[in-house]
Amino acid sequence: MLHKPVDGEVHVHYGQIYVVSDDEQPELEEAFAGQTSGLCGAAVPGALWLVTGLHTGSVGFTVEVHAQEPELGPEWEDVVEVSFRPASADTGLLEWGGAAWYALGVAETDHRVRYCARGMDAGRELDTRLDEEQVDRYLLQFWPAPPAPDRVLRQTSKCAAYWHETTREASARAEAR
Template identity: 35%
Template structure:
C-alpha cells in the first residue's frame, strides 16, 4: 500500500527541503554534519535530527510528492534522471514534518512513526531547475519514497544531470573528513 503524505508545489529558498523531527532540525549549512560518511551530495542523512534534500531550483516552486510505502519499491522509473537512497532513524516521541529554509513553509508527516527507514529521492529536471530559477512554471520534480528498512550505506542509484554530478562531487564522498 502507498500512503501519499505530501503532493504539491513547494516554494523553496536556497533549494532547501528537510524532513525533520527536532526543533533544532533542518539544514544549517554544515555539509560535514549532514553528509558525514556518505557518498552522495544530494540527500544528507547523517544528522540524527532529520534528512536534508537539495532541491535544484534555488528559489521558486518545485512539485514534491512524499509517499510512505509498505514494501520496498522496485527499480526507479526511467523517467527519473537522478536517484539517491539513504537510511535514517525516526526516534520515539517526535513529530515528523517537512520544512523549507528557515521553516518558512512546513507541514506534518503524521503517518511516519518511530523506526528505521530507507529514503529514496527521485529527481527529474535538476539541470532545468538550476538554470531556470526564475521560470514561471515548474521545471524540476521530486518523488520522495520512504519504507521501513534496516540501516544501510547511502547509494547513488542514478546520476543523469550535470547538477547532480556537481553536488555529488562537491558535497559527496565525506567518508573521510575534509
C-alpha cells in the same frame, strides 16, 4: 499500502528543503558528513537535507510512505537512497526558514529513503521561479528497512554530479584530518 502526505508544490530557497523530527534543520556540512551521495544528507539523526536544482521558488514535490520498497520508475533522472530513523513521531517536511511544515506520518523505526529528481539542470538554469511553468520535480519515498550505506542509483544531471562530487570531496577532507 501507500500514504501520500505531500503531493503538489513546495517552496524551496537556496535549493534546500528538509525532513525534520524536532523542527531543527541540520547544517549542510553535518548533514552530508561521511556520505558519498550529495542530494539527500542523512548524517544527522532524525533529519534529512534535500537539495533541489531550483534556487528559489516552488518545485513539484511528492512524499510517499510505503509498507515495503517501491519500484523505481524510469522517469527519474537522478536517484539516491539513504537510511533514516525519525527522532520523534512529529516528523515533517520543513521549508527553508520554517515557512511551512507538512506532517509525514512516518513511524519511529528504521527506514530506507529514496530521493528522486527530474529536471534538476533546468531548475538550476531557471534559478528563481516566479510565473514560469514548473521545471523540476522531486519524489521522496520512505519504507521500513534496516540501516544501509547511502548510494547513488542514477546520476544524469550536471547539478547532481556537482553535489555528489562536492560531498565526496568534503568527506575525504574530513577523513584526512
